[in-house]
Amino acid sequence: MKPFGYLRATTVQEAVQALAAHPGARCLGGGTNLVDLMKLGVERPGFLVEVNRLPLDTVAELADGSLRVGATVRNSDLAAHPLVRDRYPALSQALLAGASGQLRNAATTGGNLLQRTRCPYFQDVSKPCNKRVPGSGCGARDGTHRDHAVLGHSDHCIATHPSDMAVALAALDARVELYGTEGARSVPVAEFHRLPGDRPELDTVIRPGELITGVVLPAATASLPSAYRKARDRASYAFALASVAAVLHLSDDGTVAQVGLAFGALAHRPWRATRAEEALRGGPATPDAFAHAVDLELRAARPLRDNGYKVGLARGLALDVLTRLATPART
Amino acid sequence: MDSSPHDHGDDGADSAPPAAYRSEVTLSVNGKPHTLLIDHRRVLLDLLREDLDLTGAKKGCDHGQCGACTVLVDGRRVNSCLQLAVSLDGCDVLTVEGLTEGDQLHPLQRAFLDRDAFQCGYCTPGQICSAVGVLAEAAAGHPSHATGPATPPGRPVPLDAAEIRERLSGNLCRCGAYPHIVEAVQDVAL
Structure with missing residues (x-):
């Protein structure tokens, strides 16, 4: 590991100034991904800004009924928070479906969003990878890509984003709050991560020197029926092969009043299924309508040689979750 | 007070790194305070095993995938x-060595013996530290x-x-050894 300077920042201002003063610096939260990547030689920062001591470790209800989650709230604490379990069950379920108890105790909300792909070519510095070394090629495209993207990938990169949490946040219309030398701004979680295009080295729209300060869960999706379901190679402690987060609110006449649907492990970012949502809104909440809408969304899939199974898997997960949400007695 | 004279580089360097790459850290390990000048690259596992001679926590994968290195920091595994x-300044670390009180084994240690919950013993x-957590x-x-949706928030979860x-x-x-490990933990959880 390359030697690096270190600052224990105690205010957001101090952290942002340190990031500006040390181009290429990284923020250290739980370190569960960053420290691993530093050991692998994938990340080689010359300076770390520790953000664990920033006053961003609380979950607070705002006056408009939304819920603000500080960037350093640990994944385990967020999953266990009574307001999250009560109002945004998909988020709690997604967090608990990810990683292990030890990792969730360390991992932060901001760090979860900024974690890197687990593509084995990205993690192995002896292999070509356009995300790690732009222009070096993609080893996965003609190599081992069973876990890789079926939606929105490019000639340059077929990696997926590994987060479970972010998929639930995308379906719940959450926003990421950012702070940098140019001030504060906020971005929908569904637009925070990028598609790879010809710049796969950029995972997100975060600007150099910007810090994630929190995530806001809106009042509009609070207390609506929501759920997360994940398929993986073993029963626990594995990344998703495909996952689905859904929010579904029915009118008194049984039609779809409000719907949010997002897929995980299918793309370079949580895949907000806007085509499916449009098809469902105002229509009947029936298995046929769900199947029609999900098929409309997954029509855009372009599977690779060895990952075509993901399309059918994601379809089945989505139909199961939507059907269960439409049948409250069974959830 | 302890100090760490060792080099902590993984790159095979045999000289101490410059001051910009080291910081003083005070932390408590199994109730004993330590103030150490630490190479920023040092991870807690190596600090415990190589600087403090606490070899209970094991290095399995060294990438957070196997859990053999699990310890409790401020009560959390x-x-x-x-x-x-360097990120643990002011923290309380508890390792498997700190679970015993004198000759008295922790109930989980006792249960692992009673249930024969290991074979090679490396994990x-x-x-045990994970089960404490x-x-x-x-x-x-x-x-x-695995918790049912009807389980009320804020109440103890039956294991x-x-x-x-x-x-x-x-x-x-x-x-x-999983079947016996589950039985051992269940003995203490009941």
């Missing part, structure tokens, strides 16, 4: 291989992937075998 020691300190998390009402298996999934046992 974490993978010590992924914790930079055992991590399993599991008991505290369940008592504090933390749910798991059946399915809960224990799910909550301990971050601790691998390559000998496959």
Whole structure:
């Protein structure tokens, strides 16, 4: 590991100034991904800004009924928070479906969003990878890509984003709050991560020197029926092969009043299924309508040689979750 | 007060790094305070094993995937291989060596013996520290992937075998002693 300077920042201002003063610096939260990547030689920062001591470790209800989650709230604490379990069950379920108890105790909300792909070519510095070394090629495209993207990938990169949490946040219309030398701004979680295009080295729209300060869960999706379901190679402690987060609110006449649907492990970012949502809104909440809408969304899939199974898997997960949400007695 | 004269580089360098790459850290390990000048690259696992001669926590994968290095920091179980020691200033670390009180084994240590919950034993300190964390998390009402949706928030979660298996999934046992490990934890959880 390359030697690096270190600052224990105690205010957001101090952290942002340190990031500006040390181009290429990284923020250290739980370190569960960053420290691993530093050991692998994938990340080689010359300076770390520790953000664990920033006053961003609380979950607070705002006056408009939304819920603000500080960037350093640990994944385990967020999953266990009574307001999250009560109002945004998909988020709690997604967090608990990810990683292990030890990792969730360390991992932060901001760090979860900024974690890197687990593509084995990205993690192995002896292999070509356009995300790690732009222009070096993609080893996965003609190599081992069973876990890789079926939606929105490019000639340059077929990696997926590994987060479970972010998929639930995308379906719940959450926003990421950012702070940098140019001030504060906020971005929908569904637009925070990028598609790879010809710049796969950029995972997100975060600007150099910007810090994630929190995530806001809106009042509009609070207390609506929501759920997360994940398929993986073993029963626990594995990344998703495909996952689905859904929010579904029915009118008194049984039609779809409000719907949010997002897929995980299918793309370079949580895949907000806007085509499916449009098809469902105002229509009947029936298995046929769900199947029609999900098929409309997954029509855009372009599977690779060895990952075509993901399309059918994601379809089945989505139909199961939507059907269960439409049948409250069974959830 | 201890100090660390050793080099901590992974790159094979044999000289101490410049001051910009080291910081003073004060932390408590098994109730004993230590103030150390630490290479920023030092992870907690290496600090425990190589500087403090606490070899209970084991290095398995060194990437947070096996759980053999599990210790408790401020009462919460974490993978010590992924914790930079410099980030733990002011923290309380508890390792498997700190679980005994005199000659008195921790109830989980006793249960692992009674249930023969190991074969080679390499993963055992991590399993036991992780189980200590599991008991505290369940008592504090933390749910798991195996917890039913009807379980009320904020109340202790009963630990059946399915809960224990799910909550301990971050601790691998390559000998496959899982059935006895689950029984041992269940003995203490009941």
